[in-house]
Structure formats: C-alpha cells, structure tokens
Amino acid sequence: MQIEEKFEPTIVAFCCNWCSYAGADLSGTNRLQYPANVKIIRVPCSCRVNPMFILRAFQRGADGVILCGCHPGDCHYTTGNYYARRRMTLLFSMLDFLGIERERTRLEWVSAAEGAKFAATMNDFVETVTRLGKNRRLEDLRCNK
C-alpha cells in the first residue's frame, strides 16, 4: 500500500515594504516559527499588488495567496492600503465565484511591530490551506511542462 505523502501547499505572501515585510523580519528576529511553505515577495505598498499577480500565482499552481499591508490609516503612502482593500474585496469574491475558496485568499494588516501576529497569521493560513488541499482551479497545466 502506498503511503500518502503529506500535502505541502505553495503559499505566496505579498508584503508591503514598510509594515508587513518589517513585521515578517521581526518575527524572524524573534525566532517565531511558521511553515516553510510561505514565500514572501516584497512590494513597496499593498496597493502595488495587481490582481493579475494573484491570478498568475493560482495559474502557476499556488494553493493560497495572502496580501499583508499596513493597518488602515497607517499606510506609508497615506492611502495605498485602502485601494488594496477595495481591490482585494472584489477580487477575492470573484475568485470565490470561480471556485477558489474564500479561505485560500487573505488580506491581513500587519504592522512593523507585529512579528508575533505575522507568524500567527502565517501558521493559521498554512493550516487552513493545507486542510483545503491542492488547488486545481485556474491552474494552467501548460505551465508545468
């Protein structure tokens, strides 16, 4: 009998440079553990994340995408995270409609001082996505060639 291998999801995290990326660094400095499935992409601001990037991630086989930005009102560029919030609300509900469960996408506010929150969020997100299993929707098999 074949032993089923534990499913390891691929998770893409977009982190804004000023708050969340610094928060992620802080969780590292404090040695707060979270799974290696999470790979972080640094962007200047959460509003830099084009919905295309998230679609692309799912197309290429990501199982979950999380976007982290500064808390509302604290954006380094004043208003960027508000744009991100509106955009992601729309995108996430559209993805849900397309069959990518709402739990696979997340928008979270993590400040530069919230290393513990960053680690906790990532632990929770990885667990949630692992439970959901592999994402097949939007996946473009041509990419795997």
Added chain:
Amino acid sequence: MQRIGVFVCWCGSNIAATVDVKAVAEALGKEPGVVFFEDYQYMCSEEGQNKIKNAIKDYALTGAVICSCSPRMHENTFRKAAAAAGINSFMVEIANIREQCSWIHKDKVSATEKAIVLGRAAIAKLHLNAPLTAGESPVVKRALVIGGGIAGIQTALDIADAGFEVDIVEKKPTIGGKMSQIDKTFPTLDCAACILTPKMVDVAQSEKIRIFAYSEVEAVKGFVGNFNVSIRKKARYVDEVKCTGCGLCTEKCPQKKVPNDFNLGLDQKRAIYIPFAQAVPKIATIDADYCTMLKTGKCGVCSKVCTAGAIDYKQKDTVLEEQYGAIVVATGFNPIELTKYDEFAYSQSPDVITSLEFERITNAAGPTGGTLLRPSDGTHPHKIVFVQCVGSREDGNGCGKTYCSKICCMYTAKHAMLTREKYPDTEVYVFYIDVRTPGKNFDEFYRRAVEEYGVHYIKGMVGKVSPENGKLMVRASDLIEGKQLLIDADLVVLAAAIEPDKSARPLATMLTASMDTNDFFTEAHPKLRPVESPTAGIFLSGCCQGPKDIPETVAQASACAAKVIGLLNKDKLTCNACVAHPDEMLCNGCSTCEKVCPYGAITYESKEFRMPDRTTRIRRVASVNPAVCQGCGACTVACPSGAMDLHGFSNRQIMAEVDAICK
C-alpha cells in the same frame, strides 16, 4: 542575457546552521544566466564585499544576487559594493534567507529548499532589472517645529544654534506649553518658570527663530527636504507689530467672566488677555467667544485704552505658505478627561482636582497666589488624599490607558513633599499601585517624601470618593494591612493619565507619519532611531512619542535637533530611484493615475506622436515627476490600460518572482 553572480552568506551560523549554504549555491548556480556562485561566512564583511567586487570584475557580471539577511539590513551595503565594482547599484537583488528562512525554520531540508526557491525568485527578478539612476533634490535649509512646549523650544534653540532657520508653530497665544503651568520640578525642586522663561526669551531673541503663536498647521505637502506647509495664523484681533504687551487692555476690559484656561478654569480672565506675565510673544489676544465688541459691536474699551492703537476688530485669519526641509513634531500631552471617572467624584465636587490643577493652586502666579486653598470654600485643607494611576495601567477595556504615564509617581511625591514642607499640620495620604522611580536621584527623592516628610504611602486603590458635609469621604483598601480605610479628606488630587494632544492624530495623517494604538507617534526604530519617524524628514520630540519627564524631554529634543541639523546640513538628497513611468504609447490620458497619486507627482501634458501613416497626432499623456514620486505603485494598478509601471518593482519582475516561487 544577464551574467549573474550568486553569493550565499552563512552569516556565521545564523544561516548556515539551518540552511545548507553550499547546496543552495550549487543549486542556484544551475539557474539560467548564472555564471558564478560562491558562499562565504560573512558577505557583509570587507572580505565578503571584496569577493563580490572581484567576481563582478573577473566574470564581467551584470548583476548580483545576494542570499543573506533582510534587504532592510544590508541592501545598501551590497548596492554600494556593486557600484564600487562598476555596475549599477540597482543590479543587486537580495534573497532574504535569514529573517525569512533560517531563523523561522528548524528543519534543514525544507529550509534549504525554501532558500533555493527564494534565490530563484531573486534571480528571475534580476533578469529583468535595468540600471536606474536616482535623481537629486535640493534641501530647503529651514526647519519647522510644531509645538512650542519645552520640547519644541529646546529643539528650535539647538537647530538655531547650529545656524539654521527654525519656525515654531504654537496653537496657544504663547509658547511655553505645560511646563509654564508647573510650579516646581522634581527631583531638584527648582521653580519651573525660573528655568523655562529664560529659554523662552532666548527663542524670542534668536535671529534664526520665528514664532508663529496662535497658529496651526493646516496642510503639509511635499517630501523630505521640500515640505510645503500651510500655516493658519488665527486672528488675535490685535496687531502683533503694534502691541507692546503693556497689559492695560487686559485690566480695563469689562468682560470679566471668561474661564481662564491657563489656570485650567480655576479662575477667570478678561475677554482680552495675556496668558501669563512672561508670555512669549507678549501680545494680547481677544477671545472672540466672549468679547462683547466682536459679538454685539458695542464696547470697544480695549481699543480706547490702547495707546499703541493695536486693537483691530476686523482682523481675519491668514494662511501662510512656507517651505521647510525638515519637520519636528513636538505636540506634547494632555491629562485625560476625568468625566468618566465618577467614582472619584471629579465632576461632583470642586475639591476633587487633577494634579495639574494642584500645580496651578500651589503656583505663586496661580489663582490663589500660591496659597494652598480648597477651590470650593477657600479654606486651608488639613487632610489631602493623592490618588495615583487614575486612568493609567488599566486593562484596556475601560476608559483608561494601558500604559504607565511615567511622571505621576514623581510629581505626586513632589506635591506631597511640598505640602508637608509648607503646611506641616496637613496630613497627606498617597494611594498607589506601585511606586516607579527610575531616574537619576528619583528614588532618593521619593524616599525623602516618606522618611523625612512623613507622607503616608498606602498600597491600594481608592474605591470611591463621596462628598459629604463639606468633606470628601475616601473609601479605599490598604493591600498590605489587608483592611478597608475611610478617610475624611478636605482635598483629593487625582494623578490623571497623560495622553497625546488631540491635535496629534490629524497632524499624523497630514504628515503620513505612523502612530501606535495610543496615538503616540511611532519611531523609526524603537532602540536605534528613537527620534525619527519612519517617514523621512519627520522628527519626534518630547511626549508626542511617549510619556516623558522634563529631563528626558530635553534630552530627546536635543537629540532630535542633532538629527535635523544632519539633514539640513546636506545640500542635496538622493531621490527614490524606483519611480513610476508611463508607456506613452499605451496611455490614453484618462487621469485615473493622477487621482490615486498621493503626492501629486503625475501631471498631464499634450505630446506630438508620429502615427504609422506618417501623420502626427497630439495626445494627452501622463507624465511623472521623478523628484516627487515616492514609488508606491498605486498608479500602476489603477491604470486601466496598463500603461504605468514601476521601476524596480515592475509588473514583469513581480510576475517573474511569482513564477519562480510557484514552479
């Protein structure tokens, strides 16, 4: 095709203990375009940097990927090394395999795999990097200090001392702030006015300092080195140039029933007033809410008595536009409102007062001329209860603050000591949770209050204060003796928690400076950059950053000035090189990007384009001012035709990273 070098850092054992650095280097060496790979113990060391420089020269590299600590740590170090070796500094990408890999994982296999993926993403991004040149912007050699308390005064004096021009904006009619209301200062007990007013005079006499008193900052535009600030000078109804500050008008004004906010409403002033004798600038101000002339048009007494002809009932607010290179926030603090603390009967009895009100009552220039008298009947109190931590160190669910207000223990000890010294027949009780006296000569001071002056310190909280027959019945528990106490006090003094001034929150929004949950300004680094805001060009002085006593405030104010001087001393600042840029062929001139830009960096211009059929057409296209653009990328996503892109974080670069991670 790029020629890429990969450099994997061990960071001693920080990375090498959890990540197989050699395996990472070898795996990344097989990536397309990688012509060189190496691992080394400390890439950031001089030796490590030399390895990078030599490899760039020897292998004619066009770019370098450094797998090391966070780019927030050493990106600049490696960029400088690359530039020294002759390639553009933006041809360096960092894969963060320490903070975001080795330090957060324990399993060596998965950590190594992750490090390889992060390295791959950096290589994929670097393939699409292009050399960038950062522009330069000039620095306006003048600083703005917002708030004229001791923090603002000290910062302004130090900046002026270094030869730069400073403007102070103060919302009250005079500078001086909270310190001018205080009677004595701990732990030396020297009089606050005696040490503050000479500094106020220095400010007034300095050629480099301009004071905009009775003014507020209305709008802030621009960026570090080039802030454009609108300052609203509120109408005083008195000509600042003509007024000599003689004070005759303040004696003759018939409207006598104006609450005196300088004395916290404990007495009354006239409708035209000078807050206190040593005010700077010493100019009278008319309170428009109470002035009969301004309200009904009938009076004009002040105008008649003023020999200088300074009264101007038609004066209007004026808005000044000024330019600054740096902005210092020194907005200070206020005691919290105690209306929600009904158990202490603050709103029921005039004999329940805050510590700041107690300062005014004991101050020689205060409402009682310095004699300690009860506000209700003007009698001398024989039993005084001080309650500490009113609104401080609460659980956060109530109306109070979670933090320690820091100054209350010391000023309560001061009040208790001064009371016992001046009126030895008075019994003084202090109720505390903990007595916190870290500071030079602070604990000695507190012990003197207990041991030499016989102040009764009782560990425990006051449960209720109820006014009965002219007395204040204080019900409290003594935690050490384990019993309930009932004290018939004549005066109850509450050490109210301090909170940031209410003007700080809207100001932070204007400055795009971040705040914590308590509305204190956040510093760029809690330990290493305590006087700078994360927003470039914004500096923090005094209690706007956290509760502080006077010595600490002055120390921070001077530190803040040193940072400002460092900035103003530069002639030019390097701009952000990662700016937005439109593809003019794709831009349809819809103005969407212009609307989302928080800096007003995008304008539209009409340009001539040669069409394929050899005709010329004039089209309206977006244009980005690289000196103003801060590179947030809001416009890049908002653009419906995808014409806008961001240098350093282009659509293709981020897509390449996504692809590399999801492979």
